[in-house]
Amino acid sequence: MPDPSQQIPYTIRVSHRAKHARLKLSPHEGLIVVIPQRFDKKRVPELVESRREWITKVQGTFEQRRLEGVSDTGKALPSRIELNGIGEAWSVSYRAEDRTGVLLREVSEGELLLAGLVHDEALCRRVLESWLKRRAGRKLVPQLERLATIHGFTYSSVSVRKQRSRWGSCSSKGRISLNLKLLFLPPLLVRYIMVHELCHTLHMNHSSRYWGEVARFDPDYAANDREMTHAWRFVPGWLAAE
Numbered sequence: 001m002p003d004p005s006q007q008i009p010y011t012i013r014v015s016h017r018a019k020h021a022r023l024k025l026s027p028h029e030g031l032i033v034v035i036p037q038r039f040d041k042k043r044v045p046e047l048v049e050s051r052r053e054w055i056t057k058v059q060g061t062f063e064q065r066r067l068e069g070v071s072d073t074g075k076a077l078p079s080r081i082e083l084n085g086i087g088e089a090w091s092v093s094y095r096a097e098d099r100t101g102v103l104l105r106e107v108s109e110g111e112l113l114l115a116g117l118v119h120d121e122a123l124c125r126r127v128l129e130s131w132l133k134r135r136a137g138r139k140l141v142p143q144l145e146r147l148a149t150i151h152g153f154t155y156s157s158v159s160v161r162k163q164r165s166r167w168g169s170c171s172s173k174g175r176i177s178l179n180l181k182l183l184f185l186p187p188l189l190v191r192y193i194m195v196h197e198l199c200h201t202l203h204m205n206h207s208s209r210y211w212g213e214v215a216r217f218d219p220d221y222a223a224n225d226r227e228m229t230h231a232w233r234f235v236p237g238w239l240a241a242e
């Protein structure tokens with residue numbers, strides 16, 4: 001239980017760019033009060049006190065996450081995202097900030113920061129998902145384009161979506177869609193799915209002529225296709241959960 005008579009510890013940080021005072025809360029740094037240069041420091045305790053409820057709530061979330069152990073195999077939000085399909089690994093940190101929504105930033109190569117209402121897990125999940133979609137657009141789409149160019153396939157469009165039960169699809173109009181979950185698969189399987197969908201631009205079925213086509217570009221297609229039956233295990237729990 002929070003004790004209202006207890007002072008909330010904080011650090012003051014004066015910012016040249018800040019226009020208003022705001023609060024930042026993270027598991028590592030604790031509460032930081034960012035104030036503009038002209039802001040009267042004597043007003044800080046009152047400001048902190050007025051946000052006591054929010055601070056207590058967020059600190060409770062941090063504590064709960066620490067106890068649960070943020071695990072990438074469980075459904076908890078990830079502290080690390082391994083995108084094997086494109087050979088990338090990202091660390092993820094969360095910082096509560098007194099703002100609306102959650103802002104995602106690529107702090108550096110391999111380093112993500114989510115700032116804002118980070119105790120809202122559903123919101124964080126959505127933000128991470130749309131980042132994955134952008135990542136897939138940046139990496140998987142050009143890979144499909146290269147494969148198509150090298151092997152002489154044509155398609156009308158390609159899009160990235162989060163799909164529950166399909167890794168990819170190809171419409172009769174040649175619209176290819178890739179599941180963003182491909183990002184988590186071994187590269188060989190990613191390539192297999194791309195070949196699979198590209199060959200559908202020639203045959204809209206799984207006939208022996210179709211598989212003959214697939215075999216030309218992926219001699220191991222049969223083993224890869226079998227492997228796909230179990231491939232959902234590569235998708236981390238936090239993303240699969242819905």
Ligand SMILES: [Zn+2]
Nearest residue numbers: 196200205206
């Ligand atoms: Zn198919």
